[in-house]
Every structure is written in C-alpha cells, then in structure tokens.
Amino acid sequence: MHFESLDQYNSLQTPEIDTNQVSCKYVFELTPKELEFIVNKSESNRSLEYHDANYFQQKAASGAMLLKQWDELVGFIFEHNYIYQGEPISERWTLWVSPKLRGQKMGAFLMHSMTDKIRDKPLMSVTNVPVVQHINQTIMDFEVICPEWSFRSLVEEWWPIHDNYRIFINNKFHDLLS
C-alpha cells in the first residue's frame, strides 16, 4: 500500500486505534533528547547497528524522518549515503517503530515516505528482517539475486550477506549497473 500523506494513513485506521496524535517530521538535525533516545534504541535492538550520538547527528544531516505521538518519539528512519565508483547511492537506514504502534503500518509509512524523498537517486536495500523485505517488495523495482549480479562485491563491501538477506534496488540503481 502506498501512502501519499500521514492524513491518508490516518484515514485508513480503524477508530479504536489511536494514531490520530501521530505526526511525521522530516528533519536534518536532531535534538539532544532525540539523539539520546535513538542511540539507546540502536544499542538495545539486535536488528539495528549501534552508533553514538555524533554518528547519528552526522547521518541526520542527510535527512531523517521522525514519528511523534504527542511529544514522544515513536518511530524513525534515516537516509544513508555511499559513493560507489563516483556515484552516490542511497539507502533507507535504521528503521524503528515503537512496540506499542507496531502492526499498524507505521513501518511501511516511514519506508514509503523516505523512499519518496530519495527515489530520484540510485537506491539499494539489503535486509534480513522479514517485515522490511515484505515492504520492499511493494516499493522497490527489482529484487536482485546476488550471485547473478556483478555487484556482489559492492554489496559485500558493506554487508555480510547470508542466505536470509534479500537485496532490492530501484530503477535508478539498475540504470547505473547497465
């Protein structure tokens, strides 16, 4: 499902799910309180990479999307950039949604919204998290079977690819390879 806006997302929700007070912000700088929260989540979640506050602040400079319920941070996603053979490549990175809001398409909303911001760039997504793989099937243009592609070394430069990892790319990334 594709969401054009948070209003559209909210309108799809059943009345008993209280997501009305959830708002979405696209930012390039994080407050000390937001940084502390994100660092803690990166430390306690096995699916996320741990980094310190300086690192997350640097990453936020490329763009981060924050979900807030009232004043509480309940979700986030970052843009992550690489340079490959002189070409900038983007990835959505460090997706997290509060356990109390999971299963209500907030993760999908954040992934769609971030993809909309960066869809004009070559975009790659490598993940072993089933829910993220599922959402990627609806957003990305190609799923890549790694051994068939010459960029195996590119991917493995950053990721320890195992059998349960799946790789998705968009049209722009595909153009770059061909």
Ligand SMILES: CC(C)(COP(=O)(O)OP(=O)(O)OC[C@H]1O[C@@H](n2cnc3c(N)ncnc32)[C@H](O)[C@@H]1OP(=O)(O)O)[C@@H](O)C(=O)NCCC(=O)NCCS
């Ligand atoms: C991953 C995470 C962000 C998902 O958030 P969420 O808001 O619960 O996800 P959504 O409700 O948007 O789920 C979206 C879709 O995934 C599906 N889904 C949920 N769990 C799934 C699973 N285990 N396998 C496959 N699909 C799954 C849902 O049914 C839904 O599909 P639909 O739109 O076709 O109905 C959340 O679980 C989280 O923060 N986890 C900890 C951090 C993490 O793992 N981050 C990802 C790092 S790559």
